[in-house]
Amino acid sequence: MSSKRGAAALQPPPAPPDAVPLFAALGDATRLRLLGRLSAGGPLSITRLSEGTGVTRQAITRHLHALGRVGLVRHARRGRERVWDLNRKRLEKAKQYLDHIAAQWDDAAERLRAFVEDKRGEQR
Amino acid sequence: MSSKRGAAALQPPPAPPDAVPLFAALGDATRLRLLGRLSAGGPLSITRLSEGTGVTRQAITRHLHALGRVGLVRHARRGRERVWDLNRKRLEKAKQYLDHIAAQWDDAAERLRAFVEDKRGEQR
DNA sequence: GTTAAATGCAACCCCCATGTTGCGCTTTCT
DNA sequence: AGAAAGCGCAACATGGGGGTTGCATTTAAC
Numbered sequence: 001m002s003s004k005r006g007a008a009a010l011q012p013p014p015a016p017p018d019a020v021p022l023f024a025a026l027g028d029a030t031r032l033r034l035l036g037r038l039s040a041g042g043p044l045s046i047t048r049l050s051e052g053t054g055v056t057r058q059a060i061t062r063h064l065h066a067l068g069r070v071g072l073v074r075h076a077r078r079g080r081e082r083v084w085d086l087n088r089k090r091l092e093k094a095k096q097y098l099d100h101i102a103a104q105w106d107d108a109a110e111r112l113r114a115f116v117e118d119k120r121g122e123q124r
Numbered sequence: 125m126s127s128k129r130g131a132a133a134l135q136p137p138p139a140p141p142d143a144v145p146l147f148a149a150l151g152d153a154t155r156l157r158l159l160g161r162l163s164a165g166g167p168l169s170i171t172r173l174s175e176g177t178g179v180t181r182q183a184i185t186r187h188l189h190a191l192g193r194v195g196l197v198r199h200a201r202r203g204r205e206r207v208w209d210l211n212r213k214r215l216e217k218a219k220q221y222l223d224h225i226a227a228q229w230d231d232a233a234e235r236l237r238a239f240v241e242d243k244r245g246e247q248r
Numbered sequence: 249g250t251t252a253a254a255t256g257c258a259a260c261c262c263c264c265a266t267g268t269t270g271c272g273c274t275t276t277c278t
Numbered sequence: 279a280g281a282a283a284g285c286g287c288a289a290c291a292t293g294g295g296g297g298t299t300g301c302a303t304t305t306a307a308c
Contacts, residue, residue, distance in 0.1 A: 020152065021151070022151075023147050023148075023150035023152075023156075024147075024148075024151030024152070026147035027144060027148030027149070027151040028148070029144045030296090032147075035229070039228065039229050045254075045255095046254075047254060055296085055298090056297065056298060058257095058297075058298070058299090059296065059298080062295090062297085063296085066295090079305065079306065080254055080255075080304065080305040080306055081253085081254055086229070091226075091229050091230075095222075095229070098222040098223070099222070099226075102223075104163065105163050105210070105215050152266090154266090169284075170284075171284060179266085179268095180269085181284085181285080182267075182268075182287095183266065183267050183268080185285080185286080186266075187266090203275065203284090204275035204283070205284055205285080206284080
């Protein structure tokens, strides 16, 4: 009944809303490099993190805040400098998200076949 | 020698360049939902995919192309409509990327401690 | 006490991603 | 054949991300 087209029944799994800003934060070369440096070399000051990036310190500051907004990095005062570091807790969660989503895709891909096979019989 | 600060020795692992556009493509709510619908309901036409998104068909078309650029989806002609579907091959690769990167972070986090412990002895 | 280093803040560019509208073309449907 | 569905293309608007410069402020160094 109702299944006018059956499309309405395909509820798009509302994927964790946090995933969007997370991916967005990771979708920038400079930010990925910052994460790389941080993961390779512990807490670093802004100036230190800016070296060799080709962009201004201010720009780096912004990127750090962007990463901070999604909880991937945290900051702390150390004397006159502000040091940033990875937030491993969040990083772990992020990793789980990625795994989860990837798994979803896999599962769906599996079910997809049977589902399509079915429909094909009905519609055609 | 040279280790003026030791910072130069911390080579930022040049992370797979493909990761950036991939994350960027995933960093959008509409696109994530599109992937969700596709993974849940096989190949779908543009019009079908546009339903219930709140945006124009053209907008959806663009998003699909964006996803296509990073290889996550593919398209094909079916009569007068153009149907899109997930590219499971690429999806698998993407998943591996995510795992790989997450692993890198983990490893680095591990090594980080020892490294920092070390440095602390030298510098302080 | 001065000087220099490391930041924070704010005002400004500039480009591009996202979204829209209008129109024309092809393929179905009746 | 004629109407309608489904798209593709192109022109246009605009909001926000990414980057910069200039200046004030705090803190380490001499």
